[in-house]
Amino acid sequence: MTDTALPTTESSAPGVPLAAISVRSAGKIFTVAKGAEVQALTNIDLTVAPGEFVSLIGPSGCGKSTLLRLIADLDSATSGEILVFGKTARQARLDQEYGIAFQSAGLLPWRSVQANIELPLELHGVGKTERAARAEELIELVGLTDFRSRFPDQLSGGMQQRVAIARSLAERPKLLLMDEPFGALDEMTRERMQQELVRICSETGAAVVFVTHSIPEAVFLSDRVVVMSPRPGRIVDIVDVDLGPGTERSDSLREDGAFFAGVTAVREALHGAPVTPRGADLR
Amino acid sequence: MTITEARGGRRTGSAETGAGRRRGSAVLWGLLGVIVLALLWEGYKAIGPVAGVEFFGTSILPKTDDRSMPHLVDMLTRAVEPVNTSAGSPPVWIAVIGAALNSLGVAAVGWAIGSVVGFLIALLMQRLHVAERAVLPWLILSQTVPLIALAPVIVAWGGKIQIGTFSWDRWMSVAVIASYLAFFPVAVGALRGLQSPDTIHVELMRTYNAGWFRTLVKLRLPASVPFLLPALRLGAASAIVGTVVAEVSTGYKGGIGRMIIEFAQSGTSDPAKAYAPIAGAVVLGLVSAGIVALIGLTLKRFNRQEAAS
Ligand SMILES: Nc1ncnc2c1ncn2[C@@H]1O[C@H](COP(=O)(O)OP(=O)(O)OP(=O)(O)O)[C@@H](O)[C@H]1O
Ligand SMILES: [Mg+2]
Numbered sequence: 001m002t003d004t005a006l007p008t009t010e011s012s013a014p015g016v017p018l019a020a021i022s023v024r025s026a027g028k029i030f031t032v033a034k035g036a037e038v039q040a041l042t043n044i045d046l047t048v049a050p051g052e053f054v055s056l057i058g059p060s061g062c063g064k065s066t067l068l069r070l071i072a073d074l075d076s077a078t079s080g081e082i083l084v085f086g087k088t089a090r091q092a093r094l095d096q097e098y099g100i101a102f103q104s105a106g107l108l109p110w111r112s113v114q115a116n117i118e119l120p121l122e123l124h125g126v127g128k129t130e131r132a133a134r135a136e137e138l139i140e141l142v143g144l145t146d147f148r149s150r151f152p153d154q155l156s157g158g159m160q161q162r163v164a165i166a167r168s169l170a171e172r173p174k175l176l177l178m179d180e181p182f183g184a185l186d187e188m189t190r191e192r193m194q195q196e197l198v199r200i201c202s203e204t205g206a207a208v209v210f211v212t213h214s215i216p217e218a219v220f221l222s223d224r225v226v227v228m229s230p231r232p233g234r235i236v237d238i239v240d241v242d243l244g245p246g247t248e249r250s251d252s253l254r255e256d257g258a259f260f261a262g263v264t265a266v267r268e269a270l271h272g273a274p275v276t277p278r279g280a281d282l283r
Numbered sequence: 284m285t286i287t288e289a290r291g292g293r294r295t296g297s298a299e300t301g302a303g304r305r306r307g308s309a310v311l312w313g314l315l316g317v318i319v320l321a322l323l324w325e326g327y328k329a330i331g332p333v334a335g336v337e338f339f340g341t342s343i344l345p346k347t348d349d350r351s352m353p354h355l356v357d358m359l360t361r362a363v364e365p366v367n368t369s370a371g372s373p374p375v376w377i378a379v380i381g382a383a384l385n386s387l388g389v390a391a392v393g394w395a396i397g398s399v400v401g402f403l404i405a406l407l408m409q410r411l412h413v414a415e416r417a418v419l420p421w422l423i424l425s426q427t428v429p430l431i432a433l434a435p436v437i438v439a440w441g442g443k444i445q446i447g448t449f450s451w452d453r454w455m456s457v458a459v460i461a462s463y464l465a466f467f468p469v470a471v472g473a474l475r476g477l478q479s480p481d482t483i484h485v486e487l488m489r490t491y492n493a494g495w496f497r498t499l500v501k502l503r504l505p506a507s508v509p510f511l512l513p514a515l516r517l518g519a520a521s522a523i524v525g526t527v528v529a530e531v532s533t534g535y536k537g538g539i540g541r542m543i544i545e546f547a548q549s550g551t552s553d554p555a556k557a558y559a560p561i562a563g564a565v566v567l568g569l570v571s572a573g574i575v576a577l578i579g580l581t582l583k584r585f586n587r588q589e590a591a592s
Binding site: 072073093094102120123 | 487489493505
């Protein structure tokens with residue numbers, strides 16, 4: 001509100017759409033106790049096009065969450081530049097350019113499903129009837145019509161996560177940031193949620209940055225998979241996956257050759273060398 | 284019980300009925316306690332030595348004669364007899380109720396002031412971490428000042444206040460002392476409550492670009508309710524204790540504290556009389572806790588974990 005930082009507009013040629021995210025040689029150093037430093041990210045370059053689904057994958061501690069938090073302006077980069085729709089990360093946050101979902105749903109326990117979804121709208125002064133209408137749409141979208149007035153403690157983990165996703169979509173953001181949103185779900189729920197997410201995202205046309213530990217998940221969801229490596233956190237490879245439009249991705253795709261090819265490519269990038277195929281071990 | 288535990292994906296479909304049953308059993312346990320107490324009293328009186336038990340010159344168990352330990356029946360019958368022999372004197376229990384209501388009024392004022400002040404202090408400490416470090420030790424220190432020492436000071440200071448037609452009354456001193464006791468649990472409980480939201484919730488509010496005030500209204504205040512309600516109950520109990528003690532030490536007339544002293548002074552000739560106002564003070568504590576619980580019912584929505592546990 002008090003922030004006066006002007007949006008730094010990248011001089012883009014007319015007609016060329018502005019990148020949803022543009023990270024230029026960004027680095028993050030955490031200063032821990034007694035002046036010791038942790039180099040969490042170094043020299044990150046990444047561009048995410050509008051409507052593109054990008055996953056971040058890599059071993060624990062490689063800085064996936066940190067990168068997401070830098071984009072969300074929950075932390076600030078110690079070097080480099082991060083632009084979101086051509087604005088600084090901070091300005092993008094102030095302008096509510098993104099929706100976010102974390103590993104734990106983070107619903108407010110005293111609010112019903114509907115009221116939780118309405119929270120961002122309420123905070124930004126959207127009128128009551130309009131809020132209710134939008135919440136209704138989203139509740140339908142995530143398939144919780146019968147649970148509208150339930151409270152979070154009356155929902156299963158998967159349902160809570162769906163509410164969190166609906167909440168992140170409430171303001172129709174053109175960018176979604178998700179940090180292992182399905183991390184705590186069982187495999188079956190997880191696959192169903194992946195399918196729903198991929199459908200929702202292609203319907204809404206939002207760009208997504210999705211942090212995950214699961215190779216099949218990353219491949220199934222993404223247009224591109226960003227493979228990261230730790231100490232110091234950096235991008236080692238970006239794997240293009242082409243599984244067709246999100247609206248047409250179905251369960252059968254998980255047994256498709258293109259899917260397996262993607263999984264193998266990401267595995268090889270993660271391990272840093274071609275892996276000799278042995279059986280059908282996908283994880 | 285920690286909040287995160289209680290929140291953890293628990294399904295409380297039958298929370299309402301469960302809470303109702305628990306409330307019922309609480310009343311039963313309370314009644315049982317009263318009965319056990321009565322049995323102990325009469326039982327010891329029946330078998331204990333009349334002169335009490337002494338250990339190296341120190342009395343460790345009370346005498347059991349009718350002056351030191353009147354029969355419960357005598358207490359009850361005394362309670363329905365008039366206060367004294369003068370004509371038109373009301374029965375003791377009526378007088379006790381009158382005095383208890385008087386004290387309740389004073390304590391309520393003290394509790395309200397104390398709660399507001401306590402809450403504001405908590406708010407300040409939450410807003411400014413420096414304040415938390417600077418103020419909290421003083422809060423704790425404030426509670427170590429004995430009430431008896433405080434009373435004359437407040438009465439003396441109050442006596443100097445005279446603004447226009449307003450002049451300081453004795454009962455105000457009592458209320459101030461009650462608030463002095465009540466603010467502490469409220470300040471501590473409210474601070475814990477205001478600081479209770481998880482990081483994820485605080486960061487979520489940050490992504491919504493909600494400032495301190497809106498984060499307070501939408502997140503911290505509702506999250507503080509489960510901490511605030513017990514603190515308010517504790518504050519109410521403290522306010523009652525403070526009122527009873529302060530009535531005695533400030534010399535305020537008309538309240539239950541004063542009545543306990545007055546009736547006890549007639550103890551030698553009329554030992555059963557003093558127990559009615561004591562019982563009155565106990566009931567007063569229960570009533571005040573009940574009133575706060577009623578206030579809590581209106582905030583039930585924000586108190587899902589306490590209601591469920
Ligand atoms: N607030 C912080 N203070 C100090 N160091 C931090 C902080 N946050 C993260 N780090 C460090 O930065 C590195 C990257 O952490 P980050 O949480 O981004 O990893 P991650 O890839 O998300 O791991 P995971 O897959 O386990 O979630 C780690 O070495 C971690 O110790
Ligand atoms: Mg992480």
